[in-house]
Every structure is written in C-alpha cells, then in structure tokens.
Amino acid sequence: MTSAYEVMQRCAELDRYSAHPSHLERVYLSPEHAAANAAAADWMEKAGMRTWQDAAGNQYGRREGREPGLPALLLGSHLDTVPDAGSYDGMLGVVMAIAVVERIGDRIDDFPFAVEVVGFSDEEGTRFGKALLGSCAASGTWDDDWWTLRDQDGLTLREAFTEFGLDPSRVGDAARTPEELVGYLEAHIEQGPYLEAADASLGYVTSIAGARRFTLSILGEARHAGGTPYERRRDALVGAAEAISAIERLAKASTCIATVGRIEVLPGAVNVIPGRADLSLDLRAESDAERDAMCDVMFDAIRELCGARGLAFQAVETHTAPSMPCASWLTDAIVAGIRSTGDPEPMGLWSRAGHDGMVVGAVTDIGMLFVRCLDGISHHPDEGVREIDVARGLDALETAVLTIAQTRG
Structure with missing residues (x-):
C-alpha cells in the first residue's frame, strides 16, 4: 500500500521531468509532459488500473466496478507546472488519487461505479497562455480558435499537437459526457495560509472562485x-x-x-x-x-x-x-473523510485559485479536498507539505470514496 512518504517520493520523481536542469518547468505537449504521463501510467497500472492517454494528452487510469462499463467517479488533478514551480501543486492530487485506488483495492469490485484517475495535461496555461486546456477538452468545451495560439518559439497549438503525436482533428474524442461520470474529486494543496493558521491538516472547498x-x-x-x-x-x-x-x-x-x-x-x-x-x-x-x-x-x-x-x-x-460551487453530496463525503482523521469540525474554504474542476463542473458535480501547505506558498520552489498531512489526506480521500460508494449503493 502506497504510504504518504511514497506519495511524496513520487512527487519528487516527477521533478525529474523538467525542461530546465536548475528549476522545475513542465509544459503542455513537451517531452517532459510525455515522461510525466508515462510515470503516472506506470503507477496506475501497479494500482490495478487500465491506462490510456486521451486525444488531448490527458493521462487516465480506470478500475471497473461491480460490472464493466459503469459510469466513473473521477479522481485527479494536473501534471503540468508553472515556470520555476514547486513539487506539489497539481502533482500531489494525481499521486494521491492513484494511491487511494491502490488502497481500496479489490473493494472497488463491489462499487456501483468505476473509479478513474486523471492527470490533466495543461491546467496552468504556461506554454500557450490559455489555462485549463486539458480539462476543457475533457469537458467538451474546447474552442477551435485556440489552434492558432503560439508558444514563445512561434509554434502553434495545432503544430504542437502534431509533434506530440496527437491528431488535432480528433480533440473532440477527449470529451466526457454526464452519463459517463458520477462526479469529480480533487485533492490539492491549499495555496493559502488559512489551514496552517488554524493548525488543521485538511479542509474542504465550498466553491472555486x-x-x-x-x-x-x-x-x-x-x-x-x-x-x-x-x-x-x-x-x-x-x-x-x-x-x-x-x-x-x-x-x-x-x-x-x-x-x-x-x-x-x-x-x-x-x-x-x-x-x-x-x-x-x-x-x-x-x-x-x-x-x-x-x-x-x-x-x-x-x-x-x-x-x-x-x-x-x-x-x-x-x-x-464563472465560479464553480462544489456539490453538497460530494462535500459531505469529503467532510466525512476529514472527520475520520480525527478533526471533528473541518474547515470550509473557498478556493481563491482556479482549478480543473472549474470546467469539469460543466459535465459532472465536483468536490475538493485541501491539504495544508507550508506558509501558504505555491507556484514557487519552496512549496512544501508535511508527511502527516499527506497521510491524513490519503485517509480522508479514501473514506470519501468509500462513503460515496456506500451512499450510491
């Protein structure tokens, strides 16, 4: 079973896939993006999931429920970074989601839904100046006007797709439908100081700004x-x-x-x-x-x-x-998960930062778990989390998934 220490080690391993030797930068449709997807796919397979990369470069893993082809509860976050990034913004949520699937193990065989993990490919928008490209493709909100966006070297988004081995004409194949999904849960560092000020490991998100x-x-x-x-x-x-x-x-x-x-x-x-x-x-x-x-x-x-x-x-x-409120039924499951770690009164916070859930909410309900981060620092090499907080986050996310399985069952 993947421990909190191993989750943090996997985040450190992802740091290796950087365009610069002196600092972390991993952008959309780059060799580093491909390497991070491959690493995540390997961990997904070890957790018993079938894996694939979708038509927009998002990395998925899936484990079936009580019968094949059921709608999926989607867990995940993003694998891309800002320039000179830290090790946890996005990546922690992907690695935690994989670990939770491994921890639940064969119990998923009795779930009334499948469980999927996604590593979204471009939440930050670093390369082409447009954020949330990966999750926009997944939510069916892709805009063809984006194909002419250019990176700092003058390469268009369309050209980058082709160089990466993707077919621009098939980006619509990445779109998910409401019928395919039960909901979306994301664990993410808080990117703010409120949990630390309250000496709380975890919090639940009420809305994304x-x-x-x-x-x-x-x-x-x-x-x-x-x-x-x-x-x-x-x-x-x-x-x-x-x-x-x-x-x-x-x-x-x-x-x-x-x-x-x-x-x-x-x-x-x-x-x-x-x-x-x-x-x-x-x-x-x-x-x-x-x-x-x-x-x-x-x-x-x-x-x-x-x-x-x-x-x-x-x-x-x-x-x-637009703001994206978190669904009450998913929030209730996250609150139950946090309470299972020994926190009787979990803190609710609205997210001042944007997340993939803003656009995933176009096709399914969303819920978010915040993990305390050092001094509220994010988008910076000094980004830090504590092992005990990651351990509690794993317990809370696992309990949330089990709660959803029980209530929907």
Missing part, C-alpha cells in the same frame, strides 16, 4: 513636467495610484480578492506628466454575485476620483470565468 480580469485605462494629458503648474495638471499616473489604493481598500473591506499586477505609463518620460496609465485588474470572489457587485462599486469609485482630477476612465474586460 469566479474571476474577471480587466485592462483599466486612466486618461489625462501629457505636458511638460516643469512648465505645468499643479492646478493645470491632469496626471494619469497619480489618478491610477489613487485607483489602485481604492481597489485595495474596497477589496479588504469585503470578502473579495482584487489584484493590480501590471501598470504601463505613457509616454513614460522622466520629464513628462503621464497622459495615460493602463493597469490590470484581477477580481475574484466565492460567488459571481459578490464579484460582480464589487466590480460595480470599484468602477464607481474610480470614476468619481477621476472626475475630481479631470481624468477619463475606461475598462475593457479581458477574461471571465
């Missing part, structure tokens, strides 16, 4: 820095600074998360008053209603402060993703 992203433009007038008195200035950068402060103030007073991660100033000369400032805004909340209401409040505040300075304000939406 719905995000909206914008380019905000503050428009003023570029004039000579020395010759223009303050009462005549329409300084776009000062207006942008006030807007950023207002965004932070409003978000901190709410349950939303707002981030300005980029700003560009024009004309950008040391002796010219800025005439234009463009800034990014990433806005997230547990529900779409909360997020959208906060968006309106923020934009009203920015318009007001711009008006006071004689500035104009524009907002262009560049991305939107």
Whole structure:
C-alpha cells in the first residue's frame, strides 16, 4: 500500500521531468509532459488500473466496478507546472488519487461505479497562455480558435499537437459526457495560509472562485513636467495610484480578492506628466454575485476620483470565468473523510485559485479536498507539505470514496 512518504517520493520523481536542469518547468505537449504521463501510467497500472492517454494528452487510469462499463467517479488533478514551480501543486492530487485506488483495492469490485484517475495535461496555461486546456477538452468545451495560439518559439497549438503525436482533428474524442461520470474529486494543496493558521491538516472547498480580469485605462494629458503648474495638471499616473489604493481598500473591506499586477505609463518620460496609465485588474470572489457587485462599486469609485482630477476612465474586460460551487453530496463525503482523521469540525474554504474542476463542473458535480501547505506558498520552489498531512489526506480521500460508494449503493 502506497504510504504518504511514497506519495511524496513520487512527487519528487516527477521533478525529474523538467525542461530546465536548475528549476522545475513542465509544459503542455513537451517531452517532459510525455515522461510525466508515462510515470503516472506506470503507477496506475501497479494500482490495478487500465491506462490510456486521451486525444488531448490527458493521462487516465480506470478500475471497473461491480460490472464493466459503469459510469466513473473521477479522481485527479494536473501534471503540468508553472515556470520555476514547486513539487506539489497539481502533482500531489494525481499521486494521491492513484494511491487511494491502490488502497481500496479489490473493494472497488463491489462499487456501483468505476473509479478513474486523471492527470490533466495543461491546467496552468504556461506554454500557450490559455489555462485549463486539458480539462476543457475533457469537458467538451474546447474552442477551435485556440489552434492558432503560439508558444514563445512561434509554434502553434495545432503544430504542437502534431509533434506530440496527437491528431488535432480528433480533440473532440477527449470529451466526457454526464452519463459517463458520477462526479469529480480533487485533492490539492491549499495555496493559502488559512489551514496552517488554524493548525488543521485538511479542509474542504465550498466553491472555486469566479474571476474577471480587466485592462483599466486612466486618461489625462501629457505636458511638460516643469512648465505645468499643479492646478493645470491632469496626471494619469497619480489618478491610477489613487485607483489602485481604492481597489485595495474596497477589496479588504469585503470578502473579495482584487489584484493590480501590471501598470504601463505613457509616454513614460522622466520629464513628462503621464497622459495615460493602463493597469490590470484581477477580481475574484466565492460567488459571481459578490464579484460582480464589487466590480460595480470599484468602477464607481474610480470614476468619481477621476472626475475630481479631470481624468477619463475606461475598462475593457479581458477574461471571465464563472465560479464553480462544489456539490453538497460530494462535500459531505469529503467532510466525512476529514472527520475520520480525527478533526471533528473541518474547515470550509473557498478556493481563491482556479482549478480543473472549474470546467469539469460543466459535465459532472465536483468536490475538493485541501491539504495544508507550508506558509501558504505555491507556484514557487519552496512549496512544501508535511508527511502527516499527506497521510491524513490519503485517509480522508479514501473514506470519501468509500462513503460515496456506500451512499450510491
């Protein structure tokens, strides 16, 4: 039976499949992607699963239930990484899922459903700038406009598919249907500090954040820095600074998360008053209603402060993703699993980060288990988990699967 220590060792083994010798980077449709799939397939086979790679490069394993061809309870996460990544974001969930199938063993033969494990191929979007490509293919939400996306070397997504040995015309074969699936469970590091602050190993996810992203433009007038008195200035950068402060103030007073991660100033000369400032805004909340209401409040505040300075304000939406609530019946099973580890009052958290479940939810119910991570660090080489937390996570996920089998039986 695969132990927590062995799960962590397998995560370390996956670190070997990196495009760079000095840091971890494993991107979609790369040789490292193929190697990670092969390693996962080997572990799946050792756990008694039949394995295959789908038409979008996602790696699957399956163990039948009480009769062949039943709908499957899907467990998993993703195997790709960001640049300069840690060892656990995504990978831990895949390896834990494989270990749980091994631990349950022949008991699956009596399940009223099959059990599958998936290692999604591209959650992060590092190579082509579009996240969740693997799970979009699996959920039947692939967009043919993506075929022209290019990586930093100019290779299109279509060309990369072909180089990897996949047929772009058959990407639709990766799509799963609601009739094929019972639900989706994912274990993942928290990517935040709340479990650690509560001294809790595990938590359950209530919802995956719905995000909206914008380019905000503050428009003023570029004039000579020395010759223009303050009462005549329409300084776009000062207006942008006030807007950023207002965004932070409003978000901190709410349950939303707002981030300005980029700003560009024009004309950008040391002796010219800025005439234009463009800034990014990433806005997230547990529900779409909360997020959208906060968006309106923020934009009203920015318009007001711009008006006071004689500035104009524009907002262009560049991305939107709906929030994805976790299904109560799957959450109940995860809570039962956490309680089985000795935690009588499991902590519920909404995920501020995105996950494959956001799009898998288009075809089946989802549930998520969070595992405590060191100082809430993620997307960084210092990502860390404790063996005791992984051990409790394995126990909780196993119990959750057994609970679902019992209730559905």
